[in-house]
Amino acid sequence: MSRSSAALLLSLSALATSVVPAAALAQGNVLSAPVIAVDSADPVSVLVSRLDLERYKATVKGLTQFGDRRQGTKRNRDAVDWIEAQLKSYGCANVERLTYEYNPPAPTPRPAGAGGAAPQRPAGPPVSAGGGRARGVRTRTGVNNDSLRQPDARLRALNAEPSVPGERQEVYCTKVGTTRPDEMYIIGGHMDGIGWGEAANDDASGSAIVMELARIFSDPAVKTDRSIRFVLWNNEETGLNGARAYVEQRAKLQGVEEPKGSGKYPEPKWLGMIQHDMMMFDHGMPNADGTMRKEQRPEADVNIEFQSNSKMAKQSADLAWFLHGANAKYATDYPAQVGPHMTNTDSGPFQDLVAAISLRENERGTQVGSGWDPHWHQPTDLFSTFSDADFKLGLNAAQTTLAGVAKLVNAALRK
Numbered sequence: 001m002s003r004s005s006a007a008l009l010l011s012l013s014a015l016a017t018s019v020v021p022a023a024a025l026a027q028g029n030v031l032s033a034p035v036i037a038v039d040s041a042d043p044v045s046v047l048v049s050r051l052d053l054e055r056y057k058a059t060v061k062g063l064t065q066f067g068d069r070r071q072g073t074k075r076n077r078d079a080v081d082w083i084e085a086q087l088k089s090y091g092c093a094n095v096e097r098l099t100y101e102y103n104p105p106a107p108t109p110r111p112a113g114a115g116g117a118a119p120q121r122p123a124g125p126p127v128s129a130g131g132g133r134a135r136g137v138r139t140r141t142g143v144n145n146d147s148l149r150q151p152d153a154r155l156r157a158l159n160a161e162p163s164v165p166g167e168r169q170e171v172y173c174t175k176v177g178t179t180r181p182d183e184m185y186i187i188g189g190h191m192d193g194i195g196w197g198e199a200a201n202d203d204a205s206g207s208a209i210v211m212e213l214a215r216i217f218s219d220p221a222v223k224t225d226r227s228i229r230f231v232l233w234n235n236e237e238t239g240l241n242g243a244r245a246y247v248e249q250r251a252k253l254q255g256v257e258e259p260k261g262s263g264k265y266p267e268p269k270w271l272g273m274i275q276h277d278m279m280m281f282d283h284g285m286p287n288a289d290g291t292m293r294k295e296q297r298p299e300a301d302v303n304i305e306f307q308s309n310s311k312m313a314k315q316s317a318d319l320a321w322f323l324h325g326a327n328a329k330y331a332t333d334y335p336a337q338v339g340p341h342m343t344n345t346d347s348g349p350f351q352d353l354v355a356a357i358s359l360r361e362n363e364r365g366t367q368v369g370s371g372w373d374p375h376w377h378q379p380t381d382l383f384s385t386f387s388d389a390d391f392k393l394g395l396n397a398a399q400t401t402l403a404g405v406a407k408l409v410n411a412a413l414r415k
Contacts, residue, residue, distance in 0.1 A: 036332050043413045044406045048330045048399050050216050053388065056395050059208035062086070063191065064198035064383045067155055071102065071192045071235045072163030079191055083211070083232050084171045090215040092173035092230065100245035102235055103165040141369065143194055143377040150196040150379040159196050170234040170242045175217045177226040177268075177409065182255050184227035184268035185405055187213055188243070188346050189276040190236030197381035201361075201373070204383075206276030207232055209359075209398040216402065217411070224409040227268045233346045236277075243346035251353060270354040272319050272408070274401055275347035279394035280386050281373045282361045292374055296389040301335045302327060302397045303360045307351045308340035315355035316342075323357070326404035327396070334396040341365045359397045 039045040063069070066079040080097075087095050150156045170191070177183065189206030193199020214230040216222070235241035253267035282300035283293045304323050306316035320338045327336035342351070342358045343365050350356040358364070362372045375381040405411075 060204045063204035067158040068193040068199045073161045087173045090218045092214045092218040095173040097169045099169050102168045141371050172231040175228040179225045182265045182268050186229045186273040188231040190233040194237045195377035196379045200383045201280050202278045205279040205394045209276045221414045223412045226409040243349045247349045272355040273350040275358040277345040279397045280390040301337050305339045305342035305358045307342040310351035319355040320357045323404040327400040330403035331396045331399045
């Protein structure tokens with residue numbers, strides 16, 4: 001067992017002995033769930049208390065000003081600029097961009113159907129590699145490509161510019177560790193979206209978690225032994241291309257001191273990668289008629305997934321259960337559950353290289369893919385679609401990751 005794996009297991013054991021069932025829902029009503037009191041003697045408790053629902057919502061709202069932020073467009077580049085400016089305003093150190101090329105193959109021409117229109121393949125629940133077996137009621141899913149389904153003329157005009165091939169960029173920044181700057185955890189979310197909406201849930205909700213954690217950890221009074229990198233991936237919707245570019249460019253640089261003797265590590269050794277993708281909508285399975293309940297279900301939870309057939313499955317499972325323990329002690333409203341079918345998100349390119357997990361609103365392969373979120377890739381993925389109960393699910397995911405990572409990097413507050 002490696003030193004980093006042993007450290008993770010020791011931390012997991014220590015956290016498990018102190019877990020209390022504080023995240024249990026009160027009377028089945030998430031909005032009446034108890035707020036966990038801040039323990040001033042526990043730096044993790046103090047840091048978690050700095051997460052705020054209104055700030056989280058404001059960050060999601062800030063991202064939605066750029067519409068769906070589809071890669072290869074000006075609105076995507078404007079969003080990248082905005083994210084960079086926000087990270088700098090938080091005092092996040094070493095704000096950088098990764099640059100790569102995305103040149104997709106030309107689409108294959110399709111024969112014309114009746115009336116001269118190209119036939120559309122019926123949308124349906126996708127079959128995802130590594131996903132579990134779907135059960136229960138299933139509704140059709142797919143990507144909306146019809147601009148006229150967006151009734152808001154302003155938003156329709158904002159999203160009208162098509163994607164073009166070429167250079168892409170994504171932003172990241174780093175909290176440098178004090179005693180182990182050569183080791184780090186990566187916290188990610190993808191900032192691009194599709195569907196002619198605002199990509200509020202997919203994935204401003206996850207990107208806002210990354211940005212809020214960057215804000216809190218970047219406080220000069222916060223000290224961590226290990227480093228933390230906060231990454232806002234691009235091109236997730238086209239096949240995880242931004243995350244793949246990062247792995248291709250940076251994996252070989254891990255743990256290399258540059259310049260030699262400087263004590264600086266441009267790419268510290270990866271200890272774990274934690275992705276956040278679609279964080280807010282857990283209203284349950286569709287009704288028999290295909291409709292959805294309007295309110296967040298009382299038994300909603302944060303799904304923490306790892307991939308059981310990956311080369312790092314054991315380490316990933318350990319990391320997932322570690323965050324599960326952090327949720328039980330520090331999250332205020334929603335519990336967490338662990339599942340073995342992580343798929344179709346930016347942690348995928350990391351899963352054979354390092355412990356990699358994904359936080360989501362639902363199980364990706366069996367629930368999202370079966371229509372549990374009717375706003376996925378649709379014009380209704382708008383900030384206004386979601387209630388405070390929905391936003392609280394995202395906030396609880398932020399509490400979960402913040403608490404777990406704070407434990408892993410031995411976060412402390414300078415006096």
